[in-house]
Amino acid sequence: xxxxxxxxxxxxxxxxxxxxxxxxxxxxxxxxxxxxxxxxxxxxxxxxxxxxxxxxxxxxxxxxxxxxxxxxxxxxxxxxxxxxxxxxxxxxxxxxxxxxxxxxxxxxxxxxxxxxxxxxxxxxxxxxxxxxxxxxxxxxxxxxxxxxxxxxxxxxxxxxxxxxxxxxxxxxxxxxxxxxxxxxxxxxxxxxxxxxxxxxxxxxxxxxxxxxxxxxxxxxxxxxxxxxxxxxxxxxxxxxxxxxxxxxxxxxxxxxxxxxxxxxxxxxxxxxxxxxxxxxxxxxxxxxxxxxxxxxxxxxxxxxxxxxxxxxxxxxxxxxxxxxxxxxxxxxxxxxxxxxxxxxxxxxxxxxxxxxxxxxxxxxxxxxxxxxxxxxxxxxxxxxxxxxxxxxxxxxxxxxxxxxxxxxxxxxxxxxxxxxxxxxxxxxxxxxxxxxxxxxxxxxxxxxxxxxxxxxxxxxxxxxxxxxxxxxxxxxxxxxxxxxxxxxxxxxxxxxxxxxxxxxxxxxxxxxxxxxxxxxxxxxxxxxxxxxxxxxxxxxxxxxxxxxxxxxxxxxxxxxxxxxxxxxxxxxxxxxxxxxxxxxxxxxxxxxxxxxxxxxxxxxxxxxxxxxxxxxxxxxxxxxxxxxxxxxxxxxxxxxxxxxxxxxxxxxxxxxxxxxxxxxxxxxxxxxxxxxxxxxxxxxxxxxxxxxxxxxxxxxxxxxxxxxxxxxxxxxxxxxxxxxxxxxxxxxxxxxxxxxxxxxxxxxxxxxx
Numbered sequence: 001x002x003x004x005x006x007x008x009x010x011x012x013x014x015x016x017x018x019x020x021x022x023x024x025x026x027x028x029x030x031x032x033x034x035x036x037x038x039x040x041x042x043x044x045x046x047x048x049x050x051x052x053x054x055x056x057x058x059x060x061x062x063x064x065x066x067x068x069x070x071x072x073x074x075x076x077x078x079x080x081x082x083x084x085x086x087x088x089x090x091x092x093x094x095x096x097x098x099x100x101x102x103x104x105x106x107x108x109x110x111x112x113x114x115x116x117x118x119x120x121x122x123x124x125x126x127x128x129x130x131x132x133x134x135x136x137x138x139x140x141x142x143x144x145x146x147x148x149x150x151x152x153x154x155x156x157x158x159x160x161x162x163x164x165x166x167x168x169x170x171x172x173x174x175x176x177x178x179x180x181x182x183x184x185x186x187x188x189x190x191x192x193x194x195x196x197x198x199x200x201x202x203x204x205x206x207x208x209x210x211x212x213x214x215x216x217x218x219x220x221x222x223x224x225x226x227x228x229x230x231x232x233x234x235x236x237x238x239x240x241x242x243x244x245x246x247x248x249x250x251x252x253x254x255x256x257x258x259x260x261x262x263x264x265x266x267x268x269x270x271x272x273x274x275x276x277x278x279x280x281x282x283x284x285x286x287x288x289x290x291x292x293x294x295x296x297x298x299x300x301x302x303x304x305x306x307x308x309x310x311x312x313x314x315x316x317x318x319x320x321x322x323x324x325x326x327x328x329x330x331x332x333x334x335x336x337x338x339x340x341x342x343x344x345x346x347x348x349x350x351x352x353x354x355x356x357x358x359x360x361x362x363x364x365x366x367x368x369x370x371x372x373x374x375x376x377x378x379x380x381x382x383x384x385x386x387x388x389x390x391x392x393x394x395x396x397x398x399x400x401x402x403x404x405x406x407x408x409x410x411x412x413x414x415x416x417x418x419x420x421x422x423x424x425x426x427x428x429x430x431x432x433x434x435x436x437x438x439x440x441x442x443x444x445x446x447x448x449x450x451x452x453x454x455x456x457x458x459x460x461x462x463x464x465x466x467x468x469x470x471x472x473x474x475x476x477x478x479x480x481x482x483x484x485x486x487x488x489x490x491x492x493x494x495x496x497x498x499x500x501x502x503x504x505x506x507x508x509x510x511x512x513x514x515x516x517x518x519x520x521x522x523x524x525x526x527x528x529x530x531x532x533x534x535x536x537x538x539x540x541x542x543x544x545x546x547x548x549x550x551x552x553x554x555x556x557x558x559x560x561x562x563x564x565x566x567x568x569x570x571x572x573x574x575x576x577x578x579x580x581x582x583x584x585x586x587x588x589x590x591x592x593x594x595x596x597x598x599x600x601x602x603x604x605x606x607x608x609x610x611x612x613x614x615x616x617x618x619x620x621x622x623x624x625x626x627x628x629x630x631x632x633x634x635x636x637x638x639x640x641x642x643x644x645x646x647x648x649x650x651x652x653x654x655x656x657x658x659x660x661x662x663x664x665x666x667x668x669x670x671x672x673x674x675x676x677x678x679x680x681x682x683x684x685x686x687x688x689x690x691x692x693x694x695x696x697x698x699x700x701x702x703x704x705x706x707x708x709x710x711x712x713x714x715x716x717x718x719x720x721x722x723x724x725x726x727x728x729x730x731x732x733x734x735x736x737x738x739x740x741x742x743x744x745x746x747x748x749x750x751x752x753x
Contacts (some may be wrong), residue, residue: 049073056103059090060110067114070124091131112140122152125188138168148176154198158205170211177202200230207234215240236266237275244285264297271304283308299337313349324718325670337483339374348382354384369401403433409442415446423461447474463495470499478503486515497527501534519560529569548577556585558592565727571603579608588618594626601631606638612647616655620662633667640674650685657692669698687724700731704740
């Protein structure tokens with residue numbers, strides 16, 4: 001664990017140092033950042049060594065050597081970034097928990113020695129102050145004192161002194177403040193605002209360092225408009241009780257929310273200090289804060305007073321009483337904070353006051369809704385009971401709040417009530433909330449209860465019950481759902497089929513297939529195909545083979561109506577047997593009804609690109625009458641668009657081009673355009689078509705478009721592509737020739753042969 005923390009610290013140091021080393025370190029991502037990364041890795045390894053006197057001596061010598069070489073921030077020097085990285089890693093090393101205190105003190109003292117040298121830049125001094133802040137002791141306060149007068153180093157020195165703390169740090173800060181008080185109004189090289197800024201920073205540091213002896217001095221700044229606020233903050237940080245009156249006065253006089261927020265932060269800090277040493281005064285201050293007209297202050301005061309109550313049960317009861325007070329009723333922020341605080345208190349006891357509040361009918365409706373939502377997010381038994389009871393509340397908003405937020409445990413307890421509202425409520429929002437709550441249960445008993453309700457429900461209710469059972473994955477209730485897949489009410493039948501698709505397995509196949517073959521309603525047939533496809537996806541290979549053979553047999557034996565119903569399914573299934581059946585027994589079968597041949601072609605379409613070449617071979621034999629050939633050509637276009645590779649695009653186009661007169665102009669254009677989305681493979685497939693009088697014009701235009709490109713895709717500039725484009729050039733009209741020639745002559749396109 002310690003080793004992990006050290007590595008994390010080293011990585012953070014590396015990130016900071018790379019940023020502060022200047023933009024030049026990053027200007028060219030390469031050698032410098034790589035060097036620093038390698039250095040970081042090396043140091044991470046070196047710093048894993050156990051501390052020994054010899055190794056500690058080496059590190060102290062490095063501090064003495066590297067510290068004086070630090071350059072100003074922004075120098076962009078790789079070497080300076082490396083120095084800072086190494087020194088920061090050394091500081092991490094001496095800050096290890098297992099480091100003996102005398103060696104850590106030696107390191108801090110060595111940094112102090114370097115810091116005392118007079119030839120360092122302000123940024124280098126600030127960097128060294130940061131190292132002292134991390135491991136320094138009272139012995140370094142003297143050297144830090146000399147940096148408090150310079151605005152460029154005062155901040156870093158103050159932070160180091162705050163971290164060191166103790167009487168020595170406090171004395172240095174007090175001496176610096178007294179010296180600043182007696183300094184000239186315009187010391188050389190400083191503006192009055194800079195002097196005020198240093199004084200304000202020193203005052204804040206006195207508070208952060210807990211310098212109780214400075215209280216009297218700090219109170220003296222009450223009439224200084226520029227130093228009053230930092231002095232007030234320092235007194236609050238120290239925990240001086242008299243600062244409360246000062247804060248409340250400033251809160252009343254504050255001119256804007258930013259000033260009020262600053263005072264509220266000071267009051268909160270003061271109350272936290274008083275909580276430890278003077279809890280009675282802390283409680284009194286918290287109550288005064290709650291009487292403020294400034295909302296965030298009231299909220300902070302309420303939380304502070306609640307935090308003073310040690311017992312979780314009593315604290316929760318206090319919060320329940322507080323939220324009912326008149327000032328809370330008009331303050332949504334107060335409500336939210338009090339409810340959040342109550343929700344975080346664990347245990348049954350902490351929920352009792354809120355469960356009682358929810359139960360009382362004289363509780364304002366808005367508060368009851370908020371309490372129901374808060375209890376719904378808790379997991380204790382009292383909350384679960386209260387929320388389950390709220391799901392049957394007479395107030396629909398309370399019911400909705402409970403149902404929308406309750407967990408599965410509460411929903412199981414409220415199952416009957418939820419199902420009642422899900423089925424009977426006139427409000428769609430409430431029904432949806434009830435169904436969602438029931439879904440969260442995952443309880444087989446709830447599923448069984450819903451299935452039993454199917455028989456005594458109306459059509460709308462039954463459709464929602466079926467949808468619930470499907471969404472819930474209630475596989476045990478698949479038999480009950482199957483009874484409705486051919487229901488007279490179309491909405492109900494569709495809901496049942498969708499549910500079977502979510503629940504089904506091989507056991508539901510025959511029933512759904514029967515609906516597909518027997519139900520004449522087209523929406524039901526489409527849903528049955530979807531359902532059978534879903535069941536197909538969960539079958540193993542053995543069952544798939546058996547189903548494929550059975551469907552192929554049924555298709556061959558069916559009358560026109562049955563075959564038309566089966567065709568979409570045979571195309572959808574990922575089965576070579578069913579798709580071959582469509583091709584042979586449907587599209588190509590000369591004695592088959594025209595409607596069936598068309599339906600078979602449409603069913604193959606984009607579902608079966610692997611059938612493209614086989615279908616193209618038959619294109620000339622297919623009749624134009626009745627739209628059979630047109631449907632087959634439409635299917636081929638879809639196949640090539642879906643997957644040019646699986647459709648053996650080049651072979652397919654070649655077969656179609658070889659069937660002279662079999663492909664009309666419109667389909668030729670669509671087919672060659674499909675090749676345009678296949679990149680270089682498409683270009684190579686189109687090239688032979690340039691020698692075919694029927695296809696050449698359309699192919700040349702697509703080739704030109706592919707090589708030129710457009711605002712959606714770049715042109716293809718491979719040498720082979722340019723060669724094909726030059727071959728197509730003479731086949732284009734004048735305008736298209738000029739555009740393609742411009743692309744061929746563009747830089748990188750190569751010279752014309």
